[in-house]
Structures are given as structure tokens and as C-alpha cells.
Amino acid sequence: MKRLSMICWLASGVVAIATIAGCIAQQPKAPDSPTLFDPPMNQQQKIEVQKKIDAQLLLKSGGQQISSTQVAYDNGNAVITFPVPGQVNTPNTTCDFGYVCFWEHIRYVGQKLALRSTPAIRTENLAQYGMSNKISSWKHNNNFFYVAIGGASQLNLGGIMVMANTFEFDIGGECCPFGVEQSTQHAPPPEFVFNEQMGYDNQMVSVGFYPYPQRKTAWFTGLHSPW
Template sequence: MRIVKAALVGAAATAALLSVAVPAGAQSAAPVDSTLEQQVQQTLDTVKGAERISVNTVRLAEGVSVTFPVKDRKAVKAATNGVAPRVDDWFGCSVGYLCMWEHVEMSGARINFTNCRTENLWAYGWGNRVSSYSNNQTGSVYTLFYDGDTAVWGEEATGYRRNLVDNGMNDRFDAVKVC
């Protein structure tokens, strides 16, 4: 009787977890909290052409994505057949990427860049929103950060991470020249 009851409870829990609708193209229908869903939906509604590519990641443009934090990684992993949202390398910033977070200490939502070009952060809802970053690009590249039309900060690609609160750069960037 206990085994049957446990199986029924488990089946009901699994059905509840899988009931969240995820748009076509996403990797799975995983359990998500309402805050995560609101962040994803707001991004999809705000950025023209944005596409959900996983439970917590939205592709904003070629070479640009935003990743939102997930509260319950175990539940997400269980509902995605053992594949949890990807976290790798330097504070979740993959090799070859420039990543910027909305909060200090590489926390909160993260915008990720891979292509060498200048990006208008306002186009993605990230103008004046960056509080920390990791420049995990490779090779001899130099990233510039702009406040308006003025480059106010620069960093070589060294895998370096930086909090911007203590140096007057917090929430100041309007654009970034990646590479």
C-alpha cells in the first residue's frame, strides 16, 4: 500500500511539475517559479525576435542571450530528465563569453555575449543595469563599456571578474563593445 501511495504521489508531483507550458524551441517543460516565468515572459514581450531556448535562458539576438537564476535546481533537473540549466566555467560564464550580471558578486540575471561587435544594452532591457561582469573571452581582445557615447571602462579578456559598485561604474553602462 505504501509503495502504491508513494507512486501515486510521485506521479502527481511529476504531472504538476510538467504542467508549465514552455514555448516551442525550449528544451523542456520544467517546473519554474512564478518570478522566473515573469522574467522570461517580460523579456520575450520586450525584445523583438527573442526566443526561449531553455527553462531559464532566452536568446535575444545572434550571439546574445540572457540567463535567469533558478531557485530549485533539483526540481528543474528532475523535470528535464537529468539536464539542469547549464552552469560552467567562471561564475557560470563560459569560455569565449563576456557576461554581465544585474547584481554584485555575479548574481541575479546574466546577459551573455559571444560575437565581436558593439551592443546597445538598452535594446535588450539592460541599459544602466550592470553591477558585475566576467570577461571570459579568449585571445587578444579588449572590451569597452560605454556611458552614452563615451567609453568609461575597458578590460582585456583575461577571465577577470569585477564588481562595479565600488568604482563608480555600477548601473552606468549603455553599450558594450565586445572584443
């Protein structure tokens, strides 16, 4: 079994991995509100974006328009950012601390969904945000080893796993669609903090959140029973 090379943050590449050593000295605080995105737009661009915002507010009630391109739900626990028409290939790489962010296209391009990242057990179905089967890249910006996140190909974490930030997130008997080998046992399960080009393009339908698993015998023996 080969050891997995780990770093706190990888500036370029497909997947970044973190281990506990040297990565958790700083514990920043999540912002009270998400960063607003108010780019310059001409009149026609404003009209087109507003149509998308209006359609989203009809799709899921309880939302609030917070900027010229954004809709927020549940006091900012979910934020949708629409791209500027004509600039669909321009990346919007911002992902506020305390959020996991999903983009419609690879390399952080297109419509973006930011979900507040907390260790409370919950499941979000992406259709309510207009993002079902539309996820091609993601980032997670939070304290290391704090929240475990997994994405699935069916509603309510059904189907197969198509995204996860830890080896210990198990859906339907499957673990870890990373294309990397099992980690060393000298730290908690490694944390993956971004993927700019998912290998399972556009198959994510739901996403789940759990407390991050710590070292335990089940992980060492290859069993997947972290909760």
C-alpha cells in the first residue's frame, strides 16, 4: 500500500488534501453573511439575470434576492449566484469561509451554489436550487477535520457516491471516488478541500453533511462505519 502524499492546500491541480499536522493552528470564524456579487452589467444582462432569479424564487419559496445576481435562503445557509450572461466562461472562485461551494462547470465556472458547512447531520436535495445533475467542480472552505460532506447520484443520498471530502463517507457500500489510494493511518482520514474537475460530471443530485470522522479501529481495518 502506497502512502498518500498530503498537503494543507494545493494551489493547482484536481484535488487538494489535508492532514492534521500543521493545518489546524488557525480556526477562523465563519462570516455572518455571504460575500455579495454585484458585477457590472449592461441593461440586457441585468434583465436576463433577473429572469433567472425570479424563476428560482418561484422554484423554491422563502428566498430573498440579496444582490443583482444572488438569491439566499435560510439566513444565508444556501446562496445561489448566477453568472453574467456573455461571461459564462469567467470563473467566480470565491467560496466564503464556512461554506462548501458547487459550480455548474469545471474550474469554478457557471452558476454557483454555496451551502453553509456545519457538522449537524442533514441532507440537501439540489433540485430545489436548480443544480441537480449540474455539478462539475467544488470547493470546501472550513476548519480542517470539522465537517464531512458527500454527494450522491439520487435524492436523499441514494444511488452511488459521486463526491466526498473524506475516505470515510460511505454511500450504498461505496467509498471515495477520488482515484487515489488509501491514506496512512497516522492521522484522521485525509480531507479533500477542492476538485476543479469532477470525474463524475453532472451526476450529483443530493449532498449530505456529518461530523468529520476521527481515527478509529473501523477505519484502520477498512470498514466504513464512521457514524
